[in-house]
Amino acid sequence: MDRPFREIRGVFDADTITLYQAYSPQIAVPAAASGRFPGAFKRERMTWIKPSFLWMMYRSGWASKPGQEHVLAVRISRSGFEWALRHSAFAHFDSAVHQDHAQWKTSLAAPVRIQWDPERDTAFRPLPFRSLQVGLSGEAVNRYCDEWIVVGIDDVTGLAHEIGREVAAGRHVLDRLPVEKPYPIPPDLRELLGMGTGVVTL
Numbered sequence: 001m002d003r004p005f006r007e008i009r010g011v012f013d014a015d016t017i018t019l020y021q022a023y024s025p026q027i028a029v030p031a032a033a034s035g036r037f038p039g040a041f042k043r044e045r046m047t048w049i050k051p052s053f054l055w056m057m058y059r060s061g062w063a064s065k066p067g068q069e070h071v072l073a074v075r076i077s078r079s080g081f082e083w084a085l086r087h088s089a090f091a092h093f094d095s096a097v098h099q100d101h102a103q104w105k106t107s108l109a110a111p112v113r114i115q116w117d118p119e120r121d122t123a124f125r126p127l128p129f130r131s132l133q134v135g136l137s138g139e140a141v142n143r144y145c146d147e148w149i150v151v152g153i154d155d156v157t158g159l160a161h162e163i164g165r166e167v168a169a170g171r172h173v174l175d176r177l178p179v180e181k182p183y184p185i186p187p188d189l190r191e192l193l194g195m196g197t198g199v200v201t202l
Helices: 025-034 053-060 078-086 101-107 139-148 157-168 187-192
Strands: 002-004 016-023 047-049 070-077 088-090 112-120 126-136 149-155 199-201
Touching (some): 053 157, 078 088
Antiparallel strands (some): 070 149
């Protein structure tokens, strides 16, 4: 089967999309309890949000790495998510998107960074298509914390640990994963995100 080389996949409905982050208990526990990030959350730092559950599992080692012992599922408005995408710049120069390095450097005035990283399977092996990471800073992180979180924050660490144990035991887990679908992106935004028409054959 053919699959787009760059595609945003996630859990979403008509109004919201679920994004994942991993934190220490000092941030994650009160965030899940209140539905808002606590004072220990540093807004002055770039915060990275990820629509892919498996990429978050890869990054956090099934919620086992220091400082990433808790995985949060954050449901935000789709309008907020798309605002972030429209105000984004590539974290790294990409010749398929930028005319030259000068254009790329100028774009870095945007408050949001995006990266397309290899998606991972349950054994954390890289797959031939890309998954999106979105980094928020400045105005974007304030909007994220104060406006975009419209449903709440769930601690899904237990699910991460359970699936991780099943994978370690060699058991089938695909039916345990969140069901992620391709997120609909307007044509003009696809161009900005460098999504193009590239495909890979699986």
